[in-house]
Amino acid sequence: MNMNRRDALKVGAVSVAAVAATTISGCAETGTAGAAAGGKMLGHHKVLIIGGGMGGLTVANNLKKIDKNFDVAIIEKNDTFMACPVSNTYLGKLEGMNLGTFVFDYAAPVEKYGYGMLKSEVIAIDRAAKVVTTAAGRVGYDILVLSPGIAYNYEGQFPTWSKAHAAEVKRACPPAMISGGEHVALERQLKNMDDGDVIIAAPFGKFRCPPAPYERAAMIAEFMRKEDIQGKVYVLVPGAKFAKMAAFKESAKDIYGDKIVYVHHAKVDDVDVKGKTVHFTQMVPSGKKDEDGDMIMKAVKKSHKYQVCNLIVNHKSSPVVQMATLQTTADAFKKVKMAGCTFQTATDKDVYAVGDIVGHAIPPSGQTAVWAGKQCALEIAHRLHGKSYTLGVKTTPVKAANVCFSMVGGAPEEGIMVTHDFSWTGAVIKGKGHVPKAPSGKFRSKNTAKALRDWYRGITSDLFA
Numbered sequence: 001m002n003m004n005r006r007d008a009l010k011v012g013a014v015s016v017a018a019v020a021a022t023t024i025s026g027c028a029e030t031g032t033a034g035a036a037a038g039g040k041m042l043g044h045h046k047v048l049i050i051g052g053g054m055g056g057l058t059v060a061n062n063l064k065k066i067d068k069n070f071d072v073a074i075i076e077k078n079d080t081f082m083a084c085p086v087s088n089t090y091l092g093k094l095e096g097m098n099l100g101t102f103v104f105d106y107a108a109p110v111e112k113y114g115y116g117m118l119k120s121e122v123i124a125i126d127r128a129a130k131v132v133t134t135a136a137g138r139v140g141y142d143i144l145v146l147s148p149g150i151a152y153n154y155e156g157q158f159p160t161w162s163k164a165h166a167a168e169v170k171r172a173c174p175p176a177m178i179s180g181g182e183h184v185a186l187e188r189q190l191k192n193m194d195d196g197d198v199i200i201a202a203p204f205g206k207f208r209c210p211p212a213p214y215e216r217a218a219m220i221a222e223f224m225r226k227e228d229i230q231g232k233v234y235v236l237v238p239g240a241k242f243a244k245m246a247a248f249k250e251s252a253k254d255i256y257g258d259k260i261v262y263v264h265h266a267k268v269d270d271v272d273v274k275g276k277t278v279h280f281t282q283m284v285p286s287g288k289k290d291e292d293g294d295m296i297m298k299a300v301k302k303s304h305k306y307q308v309c310n311l312i313v314n315h316k317s318s319p320v321v322q323m324a325t326l327q328t329t330a331d332a333f334k335k336v337k338m339a340g341c342t343f344q345t346a347t348d349k350d351v352y353a354v355g356d357i358v359g360h361a362i363p364p365s366g367q368t369a370v371w372a373g374k375q376c377a378l379e380i381a382h383r384l385h386g387k388s389y390t391l392g393v394k395t396t397p398v399k400a401a402n403v404c405f406s407m408v409g410g411a412p413e414e415g416i417m418v419t420h421d422f423s424w425t426g427a428v429i430k431g432k433g434h435v436p437k438a439p440s441g442k443f444r445s446k447n448t449a450k451a452l453r454d455w456y457r458g459i460t461s462d463l464f465a
């Protein structure tokens with residue numbers, strides 16, 4: 001192992017607190033932080049948005065682009081915005097990808113567009129009274145937009161774990177699927193690791209950015225290659241398939257040989273944090289067939305020691321959705337049921353939703369959150385101007401496209417992509433995914449890696465420039 005370089009990396013760790021210390025300047029804050037929860041009425045806004053992430057910020061920016069006189073405010077619990085898309089390249093230590101690449105100051109869009117921003121955490125929503133309660137006080141609204149993203153479902157995935165054990169595992173094996181300190185914790189663990197294996201356990205059910213765990217495997221293998229760390233990246237895959245599987249596997253084999261090992265039908269049972277061991281169950285062929293000729297699978301208990309573990313637990317909608325008592329889908333994710341093909345919720349005509357919590361059959365991604373945010377802003381703007389807006393009820397299909405890039409190699413940089421065409425007629429949404437091959441006949445290409453960087457620059461300047 002190249003000790004000099006790795007020691008230098010360890011010393012050079014950047015504190016997230018230092019980066020996150022940026023304050024929101026120029027924001028029309030709605031009230032004073034620190035007042036008793038549920039106490040003081042801080043103000044009232046025509047449109048109040050919960051969540052200043054990719055979806056919520058897009059709604060706010062676009063409402064003010066359409067009409068600067070609209071009275072809009074965002075409630076966001078974090079001081080700064082940190083992007084999840086492309087953040088795996090930070091783990092891979094690709095050129096120019098450091099913490100600063102992903103952290104943005106809310107001051108720029110707030111000053112440019114002139115909406116209000118309250119830095120506080122939403123703790124309750126009273127739809128009857130049209131009031132949102134935050135840790136800083138209460139805010140009234142005429143129209144409410146929810147874009148609070150996801151939460152981790154430890155209790156659903158590991159019902160026998162105590163809260164203390166779940167918290168201990170979360171600290172030791174950060175999922176890093178919600179922006180903030182977890183990404184930094186994971187990166188620091190990688191920097192400090194010795195020779196040995198990394199385990200990435202992928203979630204099951206619906207989750208944000210389905211290719212993300214598999215892109216992460218490639219970027220961690222890239223980091224280990226660069227740092228000459230002897231060991232493998234074991235990816236525990238819950239089922240037989242995963243997003244862009246053929247493309248990821250082709251790239252992994254070509255670029256990293258046998259460094260990335262995909263362990264299919266494997267689900268985590270427990271983590272021994274002190275012993276740095278993951279215990280999991282893998283379903284393997286039993287050698288016997290059932291009466292239809294299908295192989296009978298048997299459960300085998302296994303354990304694997306790790307140097308670094310990234311346990312990506314299952315996802316569910318942010319608790320904000322529950323606070324709003326909205327109708328949700330029956331699955332464990334509990335996405336918000338929508339009123340046909342609009343971004344108005346099925347439960348309440350004055351409550352809209354965008355981003356990962358939306359119950360539409362569109363892929364949960366930053367790209368779709370931004371697209372949905374623009375559509376939602378159009379819907380609300382038409383309503384505020386007393387006009388009708390017919391996108392969701394046209395008789396001809398409306399088409400939109402989503403593209404999701406993943407970096408699979410660092411030297412040279414190469415990327416893969418999946419495109420989703422989604423369309424609807426009336427209340428029916430259809431989505432179709434496609435993973436194209438490059439002219440070389442391989443899935444990955446340098447051009448796609450360049451497109452990934454261009455996409456990231458474009459989407460973040462759309463939000464923050």
Ligand SMILES: Cc1cc2nc3c(=O)[nH]c(=O)nc-3n(C[C@H](O)[C@H](O)[C@H](O)COP(=O)(O)OP(=O)(O)OC[C@H]3O[C@@H](n4cnc5c(N)ncnc54)[C@H](O)[C@@H]3O)c2cc1C
Pocket residue numbers: 050051052053054055056075076077078083084085086087088120121122123147148149150176177178179208209212318320354355356357364365366367368369403404405406
């Ligand atoms: C590793 C990784 C890689 C990804 N790569 C891609 C990619 O390449 N392309 C792509 O398109 N997408 C990608 N995504 C997905 C993308 O980041 C999400 O789909 C997108 O951020 C969803 O937007 P959102 O507005 O729903 O949620 P978020 O962007 O998560 O925003 C939610 C906001 O709400 C705030 N909030 C939550 N609860 C409260 C509360 N109670 N009070 C106040 N504020 C609150 C949060 O602090 C947050 O700022 C990736 C995700 C991950 C994790």
